[in-house]
Amino acid sequence: xxxxxxxxxxxxxxxxxxxxxxxxxxxxxxxxxxxxxxxxxxxxxxxxxxxxxxxxxxxxxxxxxxxxxxxxxxxxxxxxxxxxxxxxxxxxxxxxxxxxxxxxxxxxxxxxxxxxxxxxxxxxxxxxxxxxxxxxxxxxxxxxxxxxxxxxxxxxxxxxxxxxxxxxxxxxxxxxxxxxxxxxxxxxxxxxxxxxxxxxxxxxxxxxxxxxxxxxxxxxxxxxxxxxxxxxxxxxxxxxxxxxxxxxxxxxxxxxxxxxxxxxxxxxxxxxxxxxxxxxxxxxxxxxxxxxxxxxxxxxxxxxxxxxxxxxxxxxx
Amino acid sequence: xxxxxxxxxxxxxxxxxxxxxxxxxxxxxxxxxxxxxxxxxxxxxxxxxxxxxxxxxxxxxxxxxxxxxxxxxxxxxxxxxxxxxxxxxxxxxxxxxxxxxxxxxxxxxxxxxxxxxxxxxxxxxxxxxxxxxxxxxxxxxxxxxxxxxxxxxxxxxxxxxxxxxxxxxxxxxxxxxxxxxxxxxxxxxxxxxxxxxxxxxxxxxxxxxxxxxxxxxxxxxxxxxxxxxxxxxxxxxxxxxxxxxxxxxxxxxxxxxxxxxxxxxxxxxxxxxxxxxxxxxxxxxxxxxxxxxxxxxxxxxxxxxxxxxxxxxxxxxxxxxxxxxxxxxxxxxxxx
Numbered sequence: 001x002x003x004x005x006x007x008x009x010x011x012x013x014x015x016x017x018x019x020x021x022x023x024x025x026x027x028x029x030x031x032x033x034x035x036x037x038x039x040x041x042x043x044x045x046x047x048x049x050x051x052x053x054x055x056x057x058x059x060x061x062x063x064x065x066x067x068x069x070x071x072x073x074x075x076x077x078x079x080x081x082x083x084x085x086x087x088x089x090x091x092x093x094x095x096x097x098x099x100x101x102x103x104x105x106x107x108x109x110x111x112x113x114x115x116x117x118x119x120x121x122x123x124x125x126x127x128x129x130x131x132x133x134x135x136x137x138x139x140x141x142x143x144x145x146x147x148x149x150x151x152x153x154x155x156x157x158x159x160x161x162x163x164x165x166x167x168x169x170x171x172x173x174x175x176x177x178x179x180x181x182x183x184x185x186x187x188x189x190x191x192x193x194x195x196x197x198x199x200x201x202x203x204x205x206x207x208x209x210x211x212x213x214x215x216x217x218x219x220x221x222x223x224x225x226x227x228x229x230x231x232x233x234x235x236x237x238x239x240x241x242x243x244x245x246x247x248x249x250x251x252x253x254x255x256x257x258x259x260x261x262x263x264x265x266x267x268x269x270x271x272x273x274x275x276x277x278x279x280x281x282x283x284x285x286x287x288x289x290x291x292x293x294x295x296x297x298x299x300x301x302x303x304x305x306x307x308x309x310x311x312x313x314x315x316x317x
Numbered sequence: 318x319x320x321x322x323x324x325x326x327x328x329x330x331x332x333x334x335x336x337x338x339x340x341x342x343x344x345x346x347x348x349x350x351x352x353x354x355x356x357x358x359x360x361x362x363x364x365x366x367x368x369x370x371x372x373x374x375x376x377x378x379x380x381x382x383x384x385x386x387x388x389x390x391x392x393x394x395x396x397x398x399x400x401x402x403x404x405x406x407x408x409x410x411x412x413x414x415x416x417x418x419x420x421x422x423x424x425x426x427x428x429x430x431x432x433x434x435x436x437x438x439x440x441x442x443x444x445x446x447x448x449x450x451x452x453x454x455x456x457x458x459x460x461x462x463x464x465x466x467x468x469x470x471x472x473x474x475x476x477x478x479x480x481x482x483x484x485x486x487x488x489x490x491x492x493x494x495x496x497x498x499x500x501x502x503x504x505x506x507x508x509x510x511x512x513x514x515x516x517x518x519x520x521x522x523x524x525x526x527x528x529x530x531x532x533x534x535x536x537x538x539x540x541x542x543x544x545x546x547x548x549x550x551x552x553x554x555x556x557x558x559x560x561x562x563x564x565x566x567x568x569x570x571x572x573x574x575x576x577x578x579x580x581x582x583x584x585x586x587x588x589x590x591x592x593x594x595x596x597x598x599x600x601x602x603x604x605x606x607x608x609x610x611x612x613x614x615x616x617x618x619x620x621x622x623x624x625x626x627x628x629x630x631x632x633x634x635x636x637x638x639x640x641x642x643x644x645x646x647x648x649x650x651x652x653x
Contacts, residue, residue: 107555110593110602111548121611184537191533192526200522200529205612207533208518208540209605212613215541216604219548222434257437265437266444269548270541276449278537280530 047133049193050126051309052283053203056183057123058137059290059302062093063179064116067165067172068109070098075137079123082136082308090136091305095143097166105169108220112176115213122206129199135308146302147175150292154241156234170221170228177217178238179302181271182286184214185251189280211278215270218255222269225255232256239271245294246285247317253279287314374619374631374648381528384520386462386644387618388535389453391513392446393464394625394637398509399443401425401469402495402502403436412450413464417643420463424470425495428502435499435549439506442542449535456531462643469637471495476636477505479627483577493575500568503550508575510543511589511606515614516621540613547604551592558595569594582623584652588614619650629653 058080065073074092082088101109127134144164151163165175187207194200218235225231236254243252253271260266271279281289287307291300296316299306306312379387396408405427413419430436454461471477471494481493495505514536521529521536554568564570573591580589593603608614616624622642626635629652634641641647 106600107552107602110600111551111604114602114604118605118607118611125610125612188534188537189530191521191529194522201519201615202610202612204518204521204533204536205608205615207521207537208514208613209607209611211537211541212544212547212605215544216548219545219552223552260440260444264440265433266440267434267438267545269438269441269545270445270538272445272448272538272541274448275452276445276447276538277452277531277534278541280534 046194046196046199047130048310049190049203049283050130050199051133051135052307052311053187053190053206054123054126054130054134055137055307055309056186056286057119057126058090058093059140059142060179060183061116061119061123062140063096063142064112064119064176066093066096067099067176068113068116071096075123079127080137081134083132083134088136091139093137093140093142095141095146099166099169099172101169108169108173108224111216111220112173115176115180115216118209118213122209125202125206129196129202138303138307139305140302141304142175142302147178150178150241150301151234151238153245153292154238156237156241170224170231173217173221173224174231174234174238177214177221177235178242180210180214180217181239181252182242182281182289184210184271185279185281186283186286187211188278189282207278211270218269218271221255222267242289245292245317246281246288247294247315251279251281251285282315283311284313284315285317287311288317371630371651373651377645379523379646381524382457382460383645384523385453385457385528385532386460387642387646388517388520388532389450389457389462390465390638390642390644391516391621392450392453394467394469395509395513396443396446396450397422397464397467398425398469398495398505399439399446402428402506403439403443408447408450412447412454415454415461415463415643417463418465418640420466420640422464422467422469424468424475428496428499430502431499432553435503435553438545438549439502442506442545445538445542449538452531452535456528465638465643466640467637468639471497471501471505476627477508479636480508480582480624481575481578483574484581486574500550500553503546503553504568504571504575506546507543507550507572507592508579510539510546511576511579512583512616512621512624514540514543515588515606515616516618518613519615519617543606544604547592551602551604554592555595555600558600559597561597563596567595568592579624582627582629582649582652583616583620584623584629588616588620590614617650618646619648620652622647622649623652625649 062075080090144162147165148163151157152159157163165171187210190203194203221231232255236256239252239254250273253268255268257265257267273279288294290302291297291314293300294317297314298312400406400408407422468476473492477495478492495501517536517539521533524532557568576589576591580587590603590606593601606614623629625637626632626649628635628649632649633647
């Protein structure tokens, strides 16, 4: 938890949080903004990890909803604001475009559709846990330039080349994988930091569902590799880059199949480690990937102005 | 009931009990209500228990070891099925020792996979499942439970057939053989993983803080491997639908019916789902088995055991586990 790195523009910067906490404990309203906070309910004891989870949902849900349904499904004001009233508006995501699915892509479109719906509902669920503690969405930049920077850093495309996630189904799924694989890895490791008796089983289910979603996208990419053999190699490069940038422990897995001791082909569709456990990331490691830096930072990549909440800084690797 | 009630009012409670034990009465409670004869001490008479109310399972307080052992028992079943389908063999005997009654795997045979990609994906999941067995055995330590007797047979009278159809279905003339083809194998894999995923996800939140990390990751991974099979089955089903195959013999329809087959033992309520639906021009995926909040459905151990024992009432063995599971968590619940 790196509270010292807050930039002061957040809805929940440190002095405000401390004053709010003091008010909560002493029963005296000392927070200047208390009038606007009156209508809000702060309900979860697991605010810090759930706030981080909501930031991940902002990123994945905006992307999925727009690529599959169109621009009018960009998350609107009531789903991205801080808290439950209107004094802490969020910033809409930018750069996301709808993707054209041909009739032949039907089996991939319907699966991505399902994942987009699931993410939208889970975003609402996490907001429901946080209520007045929901952090506002900060600027999310999903433009081709952002993805291109990541793909270049991973050497999945040449320096200076452009990767446009919205120009083909293959690219859309490759981009979706870069976002959802990060979310799945965080949820897989988040349970120890949740204590509430309703939130804990729910987050266990969200971890299972998100791991399932990530595996679905990898399965689709694996199938599409039959027509586009470059796909597994691109995922290998991106996974290796994510694994490098977030520290030394293994956090990711490529998609190219391997050969077992008897010479038989073995797929790598699920991102599991050698013990059969899903690969995990801390929130700070996830920010290394999403900010695209191995250093401690509070902005970058998909979040040009950072994120709100208590965990806002990537790890120093 | 009026005639009976009037009769009852004219009788002592003792003769009423005689009447009841003779099986002459179905509505016992309404009868007793009409039987307020002010006989002191009559309240001490035992309340008759209608035979329709079975005894719930004995309450227990699971430890983390119990939870991991239950997860291990589920993995013995998954590994037995995957290993048999891939090679016709079993996992290493060294991975099956422990406390309780040890048993062998019976039934099943090697699948002749038509699609090398399905076989390659099955190898991935089999390998990870065996790795989790090793991991769980190491984590449980001395309290590790042995692999019990496991029956993975298909066909008439088999465990797979027992959970393949809802109770309302007409008597089948052909029987589910999960070893017959790629599609049949995937239907069987989806059946077992649906139960294991929901149960292991349910357990994940109950562990002490130090174990919620690895057990959360283990649960997510089981869900991921469930997804591998559901996607593989969906791909086959979508191909079939695109070619015009619909109706009861289609993979979409069979997956739906089989989810209802599991539901009859693991309720109350709908806790399982098919993989979607499809026709030539329309396709709906349902890869995620999720609840109204769109998060993965959880089954209690007692609900999972109901499906695996193919019994909607309290049982300590049956179907896939003919001698029951080993460990504290081994009795199915009142699941109807």
